[in-house]
Amino acid sequence: MKKKIAILPGDGIGREIASGAASALEAVGKRFGHEFELEYANIGGAAIDSDGTPLPDSTLALAKSSDAILLGAVGGPKWDSLPSAERPERGLLAIRKELGLFANLRPIPSFQKLVQSSPLKPEIAGNVNMLIVRELTGGLYFGKPSERRGENNDVVVDTLLYTREEIERIVVKAFEFAKSRDGRLTSVDKANVLESSRMWREIVNEKAADYPEVTVDHMYVDAAAMKLISSPGQFDVIVTENLFGDILSDEASMITGSLGMLPSASLSESGLGLYEPVHGSAPDIAGQNKANPLAMILSTALMLKYSLHLREEGEAIERAVQSVLNDGFCTPDLQMEGSTIVGTDQMIKLVTERIADDVPASADEVVYM
Amino acid sequence: MKKKIAILPGDGIGREIASGAASALEAVGKRFGHEFELEYANIGGAAIDSDGTPLPDSTLALAKSSDAILLGAVGGPKWDSLPSAERPERGLLAIRKELGLFANLRPIPSFQKLVQSSPLKPEIAGNVNMLIVRELTGGLYFGKPSERRGENNDVVVDTLLYTREEIERIVVKAFEFAKSRDGRLTSVDKANVLESSRMWREIVNEKAADYPEVTVDHMYVDAAAMKLISSPGQFDVIVTENLFGDILSDEASMITGSLGMLPSASLSESGLGLYEPVHGSAPDIAGQNKANPLAMILSTALMLKYSLHLREEGEAIERAVQSVLNDGFCTPDLQMEGSTIVGTDQMIKLVTERIADDVPASADEVVYM
Ligand SMILES: [Mg+2]
Ligand SMILES: [Mg+2]
Numbered sequence: 001m002k003k004k005i006a007i008l009p010g011d012g013i014g015r016e017i018a019s020g021a022a023s024a025l026e027a028v029g030k031r032f033g034h035e036f037e038l039e040y041a042n043i044g045g046a047a048i049d050s051d052g053t054p055l056p057d058s059t060l061a062l063a064k065s066s067d068a069i070l071l072g073a074v075g076g077p078k079w080d081s082l083p084s085a086e087r088p089e090r091g092l093l094a095i096r097k098e099l100g101l102f103a104n105l106r107p108i109p110s111f112q113k114l115v116q117s118s119p120l121k122p123e124i125a126g127n128v129n130m131l132i133v134r135e136l137t138g139g140l141y142f143g144k145p146s147e148r149r150g151e152n153n154d155v156v157v158d159t160l161l162y163t164r165e166e167i168e169r170i171v172v173k174a175f176e177f178a179k180s181r182d183g184r185l186t187s188v189d190k191a192n193v194l195e196s197s198r199m200w201r202e203i204v205n206e207k208a209a210d211y212p213e214v215t216v217d218h219m220y221v222d223a224a225a226m227k228l229i230s231s232p233g234q235f236d237v238i239v240t241e242n243l244f245g246d247i248l249s250d251e252a253s254m255i256t257g258s259l260g261m262l263p264s265a266s267l268s269e270s271g272l273g274l275y276e277p278v279h280g281s282a283p284d285i286a287g288q289n290k291a292n293p294l295a296m297i298l299s300t301a302l303m304l305k306y307s308l309h310l311r312e313e314g315e316a317i318e319r320a321v322q323s324v325l326n327d328g329f330c331t332p333d334l335q336m337e338g339s340t341i342v343g344t345d346q347m348i349k350l351v352t353e354r355i356a357d358d359v360p361a362s363a364d365e366v367v368y369m
Numbered sequence: 370m371k372k373k374i375a376i377l378p379g380d381g382i383g384r385e386i387a388s389g390a391a392s393a394l395e396a397v398g399k400r401f402g403h404e405f406e407l408e409y410a411n412i413g414g415a416a417i418d419s420d421g422t423p424l425p426d427s428t429l430a431l432a433k434s435s436d437a438i439l440l441g442a443v444g445g446p447k448w449d450s451l452p453s454a455e456r457p458e459r460g461l462l463a464i465r466k467e468l469g470l471f472a473n474l475r476p477i478p479s480f481q482k483l484v485q486s487s488p489l490k491p492e493i494a495g496n497v498n499m500l501i502v503r504e505l506t507g508g509l510y511f512g513k514p515s516e517r518r519g520e521n522n523d524v525v526v527d528t529l530l531y532t533r534e535e536i537e538r539i540v541v542k543a544f545e546f547a548k549s550r551d552g553r554l555t556s557v558d559k560a561n562v563l564e565s566s567r568m569w570r571e572i573v574n575e576k577a578a579d580y581p582e583v584t585v586d587h588m589y590v591d592a593a594a595m596k597l598i599s600s601p602g603q604f605d606v607i608v609t610e611n612l613f614g615d616i617l618s619d620e621a622s623m624i625t626g627s628l629g630m631l632p633s634a635s636l637s638e639s640g641l642g643l644y645e646p647v648h649g650s651a652p653d654i655a656g657q658n659k660a661n662p663l664a665m666i667l668s669t670a671l672m673l674k675y676s677l678h679l680r681e682e683g684e685a686i687e688r689a690v691q692s693v694l695n696d697g698f699c700t701p702d703l704q705m706e707g708s709t710i711v712g713t714d715q716m717i718k719l720v721t722e723r724i725a726d727d728v729p730a731s732a733d734e735v736v737y738m
Contacts, residue, residue, distance in 0.1 A: 119599045124488050140509070140529060146564045154533035156568040160509060164523035190612075195515045199525040225620035229598060230488045243559075247616055251594035 002035040003308055006066035008059065008095075011045040011088060012281025013291035013344075014072025020293030020348040021070045021300045024320075027355035028304065028313045039066070043095065044074025044088035044281075054091030060098055068307040069095075069274040070300060073281035096136065101266035101274055102166070103173045104136040105306070106249040107369035108232070108256060113325045117257030117335045120229065125255050129367050130235040131181065132252060133174040134245025136266060138166045139196075141242050160196050162241070167203045169269060174239030175211045184215050184236035188224045188244055200241060221248070228252050253278055260292035260333045263299035263369070265306055273307040275299040289343035292331040294321055297351055302369060315368050320354035322366045371404040372677055375435035377428065380414040380457060381650025382660035382713075383441025389662030389717040390439045390669045393689075396724035397673065397682045408435070412464065413443025413457035413650075423460030429467055437676040438468075438643040439669060442650035465505065470635035470643055471535070472542045473503040474675070475618040476738035477601070477625060482694045486626030486704045489598065497624050498736050499604040500550065502543040503614025505635060507535045508565075510611055529565050531610070536572045538638060543608030544580045553584050553605035557593045557613055569610060590617070597621050622647055629661035629702045632668035632738070634675055642676040644668040658712035661700040663690055666720055671738060684737050689723035691735045 005025065009018035025036045041059040042050050050056070054074070063069050074088040084090075095101075110128040118125035143159030171187075178185040187204040189197035201218055208216045219227070221244045227234065228248060232255050240248060253262055262278035277295030285291055298321060305314035324347070328339045331347055342350065353359075374394065378387035394405045410428040411419050419425070423443070432438050443457040453459075464470075479497040487494035512528030540556075547554040556573040558566035570587055577585045588596070590613045596603065597617060601624050609617060622631055631647035646664030654660060667690060674683035693716070699708045700716055711719065722728075 119490060119493050120488055121490055141559075141562045143526070148564065148568065150532075152533075156531050156533075156565045157512070158529040158563045158565045160527040160529065162525050163519075164521075164525075190510075190615075193510045194527045195517065196525045196527045199517065222615045222619035225594070225616045226623050229620065229623045244616075246591050247594045247613075250591035251598065251620065254595050254598045 001308070001310070002037065003067040004037045004039065004065070006062045006069045007038050007040050008043040008063070008069065008071045009040065009046070010043050010072040010074040010281060011076045012073055012283040012286040014074070014281055016286070016289070016291045016344045017277065017293040017296035018070065018072045020297045020344070020351070023348050023352045024297050024300045024317055024355060027352045028316060031316070031356055031358070032310070032313050034310070034313070043071065043091045045076050045079045047091060048079060048086070048088060054086070054088050055094040060095065063095060063099060068272065068303045070296070070303060071274055071276040072296065073277065073279065075281045076283040095274065096266060099272060099274065100137070100268040102135060102137045102269070103170055103267040104134040104245065105265040105267065105302070106132040106134065106252070106278065107263065107302070108132065108252045109367035109369055110256065111261060111322070111325055111367065113336050114257040114261065114334060116337065118255055120232070120255060124232065125257065127233040128255050129369075130232065130252065131177055131237045131369070132245060132249045133170065133177060133237060133239040134249055135166065135170040135240070135242045137242075138162050139242035160194070162196055162199070164199070164203065167200055168207070171204050171207050171239060173267070174237055175207055175214055178214045178237040179211055182236040183213055186224070186235055186238045187216065187218050188221050188238055188240035188248065189218065190221050191218065192220065196241070204239070224248055225251060228255070258334055260295055260331065261298070262295050263302050265299070265302045267306065271307060273303065275303040289345055290332050291344045292333050293344050293348050294331075294351070297321060297348075298369070316355055316358060317351075318368055319358070319360060319366050320351045323354050323359045324350045370677070370679070371406065372436040373406045373408065373434070375431045375438045376407050376409050377412040377432070377438065377440045378409065378415070379412050379441040379443040379650060380445045381442055381652040381655040383443070383650055385655070385658070385660045385713045386646065386662040386665035387439065387441045389666045389713070389720070392717050392721045393666050393669050393686055393724060396721045397685060400685070400725055400727070401679070401682050403679070403682070412440065412460045414445050414448045416460060417448060417455070417457060423455070423457050424463040429464065432464060432468060437641065437672045439665075439672060440643055440645040441665065442646065442648065444650045445652040464643065465635060468641060468643065469506070469637040471504060471506045471638070472539055472636040473505040473614065473618075474634040474636065474671070475501040475503065475621070475647065476632065476671070477501065477621045478736035478738055479625065480630060480691070480694055480736065482705050483626040483630065483703060485706065487624055489601070489624060493601065494624050494626065496602040498738070499601065499621065500546055500606045500738070501614060501618045501621060502539065502546060502606060502608040503618055504535065504539040504609070504611045506611075507531050508611035529563070531565055531568070533568070533572065536569055537576070540573050540576050540608060542636070543606055544576055544583055547583045547606040548580055551605040552582055555593070555604055555607045556585065556587050557590050557607055557609035557617065558587065559590050560587065561589065565610070573608075593617055594620060597624070627703055629664055629700065630667070631664050632671050634668070634671045636675065640676060642672065644672040658714055659701050660713045661702050662713050662717050663700070663720070666690060666717070667738070685724055685727060686720075687737055688727070688729060688735050689720045692723050692728045693719045
C-alpha cells in the first residue's frame with residue numbers, strides 16, 4: 001500500500017515528537033511492505049514565522065491532498081502577544097474547520113506500568129479502556145447568536161444549535177466504533193432539561209435499530225462526570241455533544257496518569273483524519289531531548305487503524321509501546337517505579353526497534369485503542 | 370434567639386433523616402439557649418398523596434414564613450408512572466423557583482475516616498475542603514428559545530442566557546464566602562469560546578476590586594474538570610454558572626467517598642435558604658433504619674451558619690459528626706475499616722449526645738464547611 005501522509009510538526013516539542021511518528025511509520029512500512037510518503041509543512045507559530053499566518057494555503061492544500069495528517073502541537077510564548085485571532089492556536093481551529101473534522105476521538109487506556117501515576121486508586125484506574133467520541137463542530141461553541149444584548153449590553157446569549165444531520169453523523173460514527181470494540185455505547189446528554197439533548201437521545205435510539213449488536217445506554221452528563229471517577233472501567237464507547245465532550249474527555253484524560261501517553265483523532269465524513277497528541281507544545285522543554293514521544297507515536301497507530309484501515313500495523317505500534325513500558329523505560333515526565341529514564345531520541349529508537357521486530361508485550365497487558 | 374424552621378421530610382428515607390435534623394436542632398437549642406420552632410409540611414410524593422400536587426400552597430406558604438427550610442429528599446417508584454410535569458421532583462424545582470434560590474452551595478469536605486472510600490488516592494482525597502458556588506436559576510437550563518425549528522423540525526436550539534444582574538449576585542455571594550473562608554476564589558468559565566463566559570469573567574474582575582482580601586483566578590471548565598481529580602486540595606471557593614456547576618459539583622461529590630455525607634444549601638437574595646442532603650430518597654432502604662442521617666444533619670449545620678448566622682452552633686454539629694466518625698461509628702453505606710455499624714436512630718442519638726456535651730473532635734481533624 002502506498003499512502004501520502006502530511007506531517008505538521010508545529011511548535012515547541014512538536015518537531016521532536018513528529019520525528020517519532022516518522023520513525024514509527026518507516027518501521028511499519030518496512031515490516032509490512034507499505035510505502036508512506038511523508039510531506040512536511042508548517043502550522044501554528046512556525047507558520048506565522050514562515051508565512052505570516054498560522055495556516056498557510058500551502059499547508060491546507062497538502063493536508064487536503066494527503067491520505068491522513070499527523071500534527072505535533074502548536075503555540076508558545078513567542079507568539080503570546082499576538083491578538084487572539086492571529087495566534088498559533090488559530091491554525092488548529094482553522095484546519096479542523098476547513099477539513100470538516102466533526103468527530104473527535106479520545107481513547108483513554110490504562111497502562112499497568114503507569115497506574116501508580118493516576119490520581120485514582122490503582123484498582124479503579126487499572127482497568128480502563130474507553131473511547132470518547134465528541135462532536136467537534138457544532139453546539140454551544142459555534143451556535144449563533146453569541147452576543148450581548150439590551151440597552152446597556154447587560155444581557156448575554158450563547159446558542160446551542162444542532163441540526164439533525166450533525167447529530168446523526170456523530171452518532172453513527174460512535175455506533176461504528178462500538179461495533180468494532182466491545183459493543184457498548186453510552187450516550188451522554190442532559191435530556192431531562194435540554195431540548196437539544198432530547199433530540200440527541202431520540203436520534204441515538206433511532207440509530208440503535210441499525211446496530212442490534214451494540215448495547216446502548218443513556219446517561220446524564222452530571223452522572224457521567226461522577227462515573228468517570230468512581231467506575232471508569234464500566235465504559236466502552238461514550239458519545240456526546242461538543243461541550244459535554246470537551247469537559248468529560250479532559251476529565252477522563254486524568255485517569256491514565258499522564259497526558260504524555262494520550263493520542264487523539266479528528267475525523268471528517270470522507271474519512272480524512274487529523275491525528276495529534278492530547279498534550280500541548282511544552283515550550284519549556286523544547287529542544288532538550290526530554291519530550292515524551294509516545295502520545296504522538298500512539299496517534300500514528302490510531303491513524304493507521306482509523307484512516308488507513310491498517311489494523312494490524314497500528315496494533316504493532318501499540319504493542320511496541322507497551323513492550324517498552326513493560327521493560328521499564330520511560331521519559332522524564334512519567335513516574336514509574338524502578339524505571340530507566342531515557343530521552344526522546346532513545347525512546348523513539350526503542351519503540352521503532354520493537355515495531356520492526358514485533359517484540360510482543362505479554363498479551364493481557366496490551367491495550368489496543 | 371427564636372427561629373421558625375420549616376421541615377419538609379419528603380419521601381423515602383426523607384422522614385428518617387429529617388428526624389436527625391430535628392434532634393440536632395433540639396440539642397443545639399438546649400445547649401446554646403435558642404428556641405427552634407419546627408413546623409412540618411409535605412413535599413414531593415408525600416404531597417401528591419396528601420394534596421394532589423408536589424408543592425401544595427400551604428407548604429410554600431410555610432416555607433415563605435419561616436427563617437429557613439430543611440428538606441429531606443423527594444421521589445420514589447410509587448410516583449414514577451406519573452407524567453414528568455406531575456412528579457415529586459417538580460416539587461423541588463417549584464420551591465426553588467418560588468423562593469428565588471439562585472445560589473447553590475456544595476461544600477466538599479474530606480473526612481479522614483472515610484478517605485479510603487474515595488476513588489481518589491488517599492493523599493489526594495485527604496486534604497480537600499472546597500465550596501462550590503453554582504448559579505442555579507439561569508443559563509442554558511432556563512434560556513429561551515429552547516425548541517425545534519425548520520420545516521421538518523430538524524434543527525434544535527437551546528439558549529444560554531444571563532443578565533448582568535444574575536451574574537453579579539452570584540459572583541458577590543461567592544466573594545463573600547471566599548472572604549469568610551481561605552480567601553481564594555476560582556471562577557470557572559469557557560471565556561476562550563463563549564460570550565457569556567467573557568461577560569462572566571469581566572464581572573468577576575470588576576467585583577474583585579471590592580474584595581482586595583480575596584485572591585481570584587480564572588480557570589476554563591475543562592481544566593477545572595481535570596484539576597478536581599488531580600489536585601482538588603488546591604481549591605477554596607469555586608464559582609461558576611449553572612451547567613458547569615451541575616457537572617463540576619457532581620464530579621467533586623465523588624471525592625469525599627460517600628454521597629451520604631454531603632450537605633447542600635440553596636440561598637435567595639433575602640437570605641432565606643433551603644438546606645438538603647445531596648443524596649436522594651433511597652426508597653430501597655426507606656423505613657429500615659439503615660439510612661445515613663449525616664448529610665441531613667450537616668445540612669442543618671449549614672443552615673445555622675449560612676441563614677441564621679449561628680456559626681458556633683453550626684460548628685458544634687460539625688464537630689459532633691466528626692467525633693462520632695472518629696470513634697468508628699458509621700451507617701451501613703459507609704465503608705470504614707474497623708468500624709461499628711449502627712442504624713439511623715443510633716447514629717442520630719450519638720451525634721445528638723455529642724452536640725449536647727460538646728465532645729470535641731481533635732482539632733486538626735475537624736472540617737468546618
Ligand atoms: Mg478541552
Ligand atoms: Mg446534577
